[in-house]
Structures are given as C-alpha cells and as structure tokens.
Amino acid sequence: MLEDALSHRSDGLDIVIGYVETHGRAETTALAARLEAIPSIRVDYQGLTLRDPDIDAILRRRPQIVLIDELAHTDAPGSRHAKRHQDIEEILHAGISVYTTVNIQHIESQNDIVAQITGIRVAETVPDTFFYDADEICLIDIPPEELQIRLRAGKVYVRDMAEQAVQRFFSVENLLALRQIALRFMAQVTDRQMLTRMRARAIPGPWPAGERLLVGIRPGPTADQMVRAAYRLADRFRADWIVISIGTETEQNLTDQERRWLNDAMETARSLGGRIVRYRGGDVPGELIRYARQHNVTMIMLGKPRGLDIFYSPVYRTMVRSKGIDIFLYEPKAAVSIPIHRQLPQFVSPNLIISAILIALVTIVNYFLRNVISSSNLLIIQLVPVVAAALLFRRGTAIITAIASILIFDFAFVAPYYTLTIDDWDYFISFVGYVVIAFIISGLATRLRYLLPQIRRSEAKVEAVAVLSRDLVNVAHRQEIFDTLYRHMKQFGEGAFAVLTPGAGGLFVNVGDPDYPLTQKERTIAQWAFENGRTAGRGTETLPMGIGHYVPMKAFAVTFGVLAFAFRDPEEVLTPENKEILQTMAYLGALALEEVE
Structure with missing residues (x-):
C-alpha cells in the first residue's frame, strides 16, 4: 500500500496517511516517513492508549487519496463509529479515495472457515458487501515458506512475537489453506464484477437461472x-x-x-x-x-x-x-x-400434563353423575377437555387428549364396564366424531393463535408502508408531508418522535413531541445522519451511545431531513426487520418531498 502510494504521488496525486500501523517494522516505518501523515486521535481506555484515524481532520484536509491501515479494526469505545470500515465509508462519501489493507481471515463470510482451519476465531470482521463496492482489490500473495522467513526476520511482527505467530497461526499448513481461501475469494469478486459489467452493457449471457x-x-x-x-x-x-x-x-x-x-x-x-x-x-x-x-x-x-x-x-x-x-x-x-x-423427543409436555388433569377431573365428575344423567350427556361432559385442549394447545396434544378421553370413557362408562370393548356401535361413531372434532377445532385454533399475533405485528408494517404511501399521495405542501410522517411515526411504538429539517443553524424540530430529548449530543448525531445520508444513533454502529435512532430522509442524492425515534424500549423495537421499516418510511417521505419541490 505504501509503495503504491509513493508511486502515485510521483504522478502528481495528493496522497496522505490517515492511519498506518508500523508494528515497529523498520522497512514500513521508513516508507511511511516519506508521506505526509495526518495525526491520529489518541483515546485512553482502561490504561491503554488507543489510536484511530481523525476523520474530521481528513475531511478538512481533503486529499485525493488517504491511506488507512487495518480495515477490520474496531474503533475505540465512544468513537463516532463502531468499526473502521464505517470510518472509511464516511470518507468515501465525502469524495475522498481510500487505500486500505485487510487479511483474508477478517472477511465476514470466511470467518467460520478460517476458524475451522486455524482453531482461532477472529472477532473483527468486515461485511463482504464492502468489497463489492471497491474500484480495485489487490491480492498480496507469496509462498508460505517465504512468509515464514519474513516473519522470523521481524518484517511482519517484531521478533519476540514472530516465533509465537509462526507456531500458533502461520504454520505452512494454515498458510496454504488461507492462500487458497484468498484466491477463491478473489475469483468470486472478479466473477461478480464481470457479471455486473456484462449486465450493465447488455452483453449476452449465458446468465444464471433465478435461484x-x-x-x-x-x-x-x-x-x-x-x-x-x-x-x-x-x-x-x-x-x-x-x-x-x-x-x-x-x-x-x-x-x-x-x-x-x-x-x-x-x-x-x-x-x-x-x-x-x-x-x-x-x-x-x-x-x-x-x-x-x-x-x-x-x-x-x-x-x-x-x-x-x-x-x-x-x-x-x-x-x-x-x-x-x-x-x-x-x-x-x-x-x-x-x-x-x-436431544430427547418431547413426548411429555406441560400441555399434555394439563390435559391429563382435565380428563381426570371430568372423569371424576362423570363418575358421580353416572346414575343421575344419561350416557349421552356424560359423553358431552367428557368432550370438555377435548375442546379445551383443541382451543388452547397444538393439534398433536388435542388428538392425544381426544383418544385418551375416549378410552377412559369407554372403560368406565360404556358397557361392558371396565373393558375396552364396545357393544353399541353408536358409541363408536361418537368416538370417531371426538377425533374429528379435535382435529378440526385444533387446526382452526392453532391458525388463529399464531395468525393473530402475526397480524398485530404486521399492522406496524402496513401502517408504515401501505397507509403512509396512500396518505402521501394526496399531499400538496411540504409541511403536510412532515405532519403525515410524524403522525405515522407515533403509531409505530411508544416513545418520543420528531421530524428534523435543516435550517440556518443546523437541524431543528419541524414537527414532533415537545419532550423529545434533542440535546446537543443528540443534535450532533442527527446532523451526522443528515450530512452522510446514513442511519445513526441507538441500535446502529455509528454513534450508538445516543438516545435516539436517526434515519435520514434521502432519495437519490438529496437528503431532506431526519426522522428521529427515541423509543421507550429501543432494544425491543429496534429489531433488524423494524429498522428496514423505518428506512422505508424515511424513503417514502423523501420521495414525496421531491415531488413537491
């Protein structure tokens, strides 16, 4: 990376170092010293001094290319972003090109494979989608034996760490496997780029079937x-x-x-x-x-x-x-x-125990009523636990309850008594009806029991997307759009909500709850979401220590404002699927605002 940067600088490009970790290597330090470097941020954390690139300083300097080492690194606690690749995405969004470095074991999709091979699970990973947006990926590949020589010479790690690294991670076998994984990953990336280019230029296939x-x-x-x-x-x-x-x-x-x-x-x-x-x-x-x-x-x-x-x-x-x-x-x-x-099959469940108790209670009641009411009425009473099990429990429990209830009734209340034989075929027809009733009722009850909660949870989606789309179609003024968005935001969950729009001094509450906690810290997070066109705040990896969850209203290349959600129970509400709904709400609002511009 440093050698390429020096080569491009000789061609007249403006290149600076945003962050490089030399690990005490003399060759790396000498190369880095030949380039302008923007001082990194130092953060004291639990007795350690952590270094991260200074994003604001890089944005102020605005070079053509900035070098940022260790793509998979986790930022210091309290930083703007949780991961370094998010720092890079913000810099790219500002129009600055970035050169960065990463090892194959840090790529998200390869994490499990590497752990299986090396016996060491790498905690810091980068999503594969980050690489698919890269203009160029350069694979650095040398034979395993040569890499081990470089390790022992202190050209990768300092000498006291090199031998331990060779023994634990960089064995020849591991390096061969990692090399193969890296080559395969590069082939996948290249193949994806080729297919994208072919589609963009309408070059004939063959295209893969729609799997x-x-x-x-x-x-x-x-x-x-x-x-x-x-x-x-x-x-x-x-x-x-x-x-x-x-x-x-x-x-x-x-x-x-x-x-x-x-x-x-x-x-x-x-x-x-x-x-x-x-x-x-x-x-x-x-x-x-x-x-x-x-x-x-x-x-x-x-x-x-x-x-x-x-x-x-x-x-x-x-x-x-x-x-x-x-x-x-x-x-x-x-x-x-x-x-x-x-591991054991769950033959006995709490539901079966409850059903057995109900059967026992009904059987005792029928025993005392056997000389008071007719057998047909006793049969109706014996049907109570069957109906209860069908309404409350799963189909299997209901059918088992029906069969058990039939056998007990036949044994205790149908002549000849205390046997499992039936002389009157009318009872047999009734018993078959038991099972049919249990099957039908349990089927209907099960569907209702699981569909109703699903319908209730889907109401938020319907309200946020379908109804919001319909309401936004008929609005003619910007303020009506903001009012409509705010109304739908309040229906999504409990908490405080606001629609923030830009003004002379930054973002302000256009419409929202008067008690929305828009402190200076929250305003800074919202401003970042607005300027970068990306979600930030609670439930994200960008400025996650805030109270609110901020979603920019962005359509195409224009951001119109920010939807601010301060949920009372954010951990419960901000599930992955709900985040997508909030982003859809913001996008629909942005499209409506673009129409009235």
Whole structure:
C-alpha cells in the first residue's frame, strides 16, 4: 500500500496517511516517513492508549487519496463509529479515495472457515458487501515458506512475537489453506464484477437461472455461522437469499442470550445483503414449505438435525414435504454441546400434563353423575377437555387428549364396564366424531393463535408502508408531508418522535413531541445522519451511545431531513426487520418531498 502510494504521488496525486500501523517494522516505518501523515486521535481506555484515524481532520484536509491501515479494526469505545470500515465509508462519501489493507481471515463470510482451519476465531470482521463496492482489490500473495522467513526476520511482527505467530497461526499448513481461501475469494469478486459489467452493457449471457435460497435459523450460538454459510452458498449459485426465523409456542419467551443470538444472526444477514423474515407459526416445517412455495424458493438450508429425535425433528419433516426443492444441511464448524434434554423427543409436555388433569377431573365428575344423567350427556361432559385442549394447545396434544378421553370413557362408562370393548356401535361413531372434532377445532385454533399475533405485528408494517404511501399521495405542501410522517411515526411504538429539517443553524424540530430529548449530543448525531445520508444513533454502529435512532430522509442524492425515534424500549423495537421499516418510511417521505419541490 505504501509503495503504491509513493508511486502515485510521483504522478502528481495528493496522497496522505490517515492511519498506518508500523508494528515497529523498520522497512514500513521508513516508507511511511516519506508521506505526509495526518495525526491520529489518541483515546485512553482502561490504561491503554488507543489510536484511530481523525476523520474530521481528513475531511478538512481533503486529499485525493488517504491511506488507512487495518480495515477490520474496531474503533475505540465512544468513537463516532463502531468499526473502521464505517470510518472509511464516511470518507468515501465525502469524495475522498481510500487505500486500505485487510487479511483474508477478517472477511465476514470466511470467518467460520478460517476458524475451522486455524482453531482461532477472529472477532473483527468486515461485511463482504464492502468489497463489492471497491474500484480495485489487490491480492498480496507469496509462498508460505517465504512468509515464514519474513516473519522470523521481524518484517511482519517484531521478533519476540514472530516465533509465537509462526507456531500458533502461520504454520505452512494454515498458510496454504488461507492462500487458497484468498484466491477463491478473489475469483468470486472478479466473477461478480464481470457479471455486473456484462449486465450493465447488455452483453449476452449465458446468465444464471433465478435461484432463491431460504435459510431457516433458530436462536442458538451457531445461528450467525449458519447465516455466513448461507451467504457463501447463495454467492456460489448467484441466488437471492432469505433468512427466516419462525417462533413457535415453546419459543415465546426467549432468554436475553437467545434474543441476542437471533438478532446478531439477523444483523449478519443484513450486512451480507440478505433479506430477513421473522414471524410466528405453530408448525415450523409447514410454515417453511408454505413460504417457500409462495416465494418461488428453489433451495432450503437448515441446520443438520442433532440428538436422538432425528426422525421427529422439524428438519426431517421439512425434507419429507419439500418435493421439488433442494435441501442443504449445515454442520457447525465448531463443536456444539447440546444438553441431553434437548436431544430427547418431547413426548411429555406441560400441555399434555394439563390435559391429563382435565380428563381426570371430568372423569371424576362423570363418575358421580353416572346414575343421575344419561350416557349421552356424560359423553358431552367428557368432550370438555377435548375442546379445551383443541382451543388452547397444538393439534398433536388435542388428538392425544381426544383418544385418551375416549378410552377412559369407554372403560368406565360404556358397557361392558371396565373393558375396552364396545357393544353399541353408536358409541363408536361418537368416538370417531371426538377425533374429528379435535382435529378440526385444533387446526382452526392453532391458525388463529399464531395468525393473530402475526397480524398485530404486521399492522406496524402496513401502517408504515401501505397507509403512509396512500396518505402521501394526496399531499400538496411540504409541511403536510412532515405532519403525515410524524403522525405515522407515533403509531409505530411508544416513545418520543420528531421530524428534523435543516435550517440556518443546523437541524431543528419541524414537527414532533415537545419532550423529545434533542440535546446537543443528540443534535450532533442527527446532523451526522443528515450530512452522510446514513442511519445513526441507538441500535446502529455509528454513534450508538445516543438516545435516539436517526434515519435520514434521502432519495437519490438529496437528503431532506431526519426522522428521529427515541423509543421507550429501543432494544425491543429496534429489531433488524423494524429498522428496514423505518428506512422505508424515511424513503417514502423523501420521495414525496421531491415531488413537491
């Protein structure tokens, strides 16, 4: 990078160093000393002095090209951005070109593969989509033996770290594998660039068929690994890909850790360019297949079933019902320990216990009424636990309850008593009706039980997109647009909301709640979102320590203002899919404002 910079500077380009980490290497230090350097910011954190590029100083200097080392670095706590690649994106947005460096193990989609090979998981990663916007990617590749010589000579790390690095990470075997991964990744990037260029110039194909991959994930420690594996698979097939999470009745109350696993996986999918879908359903295989049929999915990726209930697992049931759809099974790259109770089939559930208690209570009541009312009325009473189970529980529980109730009634109240034989075939017809009733009622109740919460959660989407679009069609003045946006923002959740628009002294509240916490700190975050055309604040990796979540109203190259959301419970509301809704609201508002300009 430094050698290329010196070469371009001799051609008359204005090139400066924004941040370079020499690691004490003499050759690197000598090269860096020949270029102008913008002093970096120093941050004291827990007894350490951390250095980061000074973005504001770079923007004031406005060189043609700035060098910023270590692309995958995590910025110091309290910095404007959480990651260095976001610093670079802001600099690029200002019209300044950037040269940067990164190792193959820091690329998001390759993280799991590298961890499997080296036994070391790299925490700092960069989304693959960042590289697809690059004008040029240069692969630095030398034979493993030569790299080890450079390591031991102190040309990569200082000498006291070099030998340890060779033994732990940079063995010949690891380097060969990393080299192959880097070459394969470069081939993928080059192939993508070629296809993009061919499409842009309408060059005849052959073009790949329209494949679509559906990835089913559950809250767990390997969910984000599975998303990255899905991205690699979709990239290989040039396929659109969708990440879906279906919450079941048993997953209504996720733990904080499980919620973080799921949200992290969804955020990983968003950063890699995937579409995310998240809703509730009673029958996971049925919901997966239904969604796949409705959205023309050609491939489904699921986690490989583990444990002792493999043939009862949702994965196996999905495979059986997925006629015409290819199934891919994902195996976690790291060892995953599953508690024994999670591996066993769940034959006895709390719902079955409750149903058994109801059957016992009704049977006792019928025992005392057997000489008071007729057998047909006793049968109606015995139907109560069946109806209750069908309304409250899943279909399997309802059918088991119906069969158990039938057998107990036949044993205790149908002649010949205390046997399981039936002399009167009218009872047999009634018993068959038991099962049919349980099946029908439970089916309808299950659909209602899971559809109603889904409908309620979809109301926000409908209100934010469809109704907002309709309301914005008929407005004729800018202020009406701001008022309409504010009204719809208030319907999205509890908290304080405002529409911020630019004025002589910066952003001000055009319309909003009088108690919106627009402190100087919040105003600075909103101003950054406005100037850069990107979401910032709470729930993002840009200035995340703020109270509000700020979404710019940007259409094409013009930003008209900022939507400000200070939710009462931001962790609950600012899910990946909800963030997309807020961005859609802002975009619709920007389009409407552009029409009335």
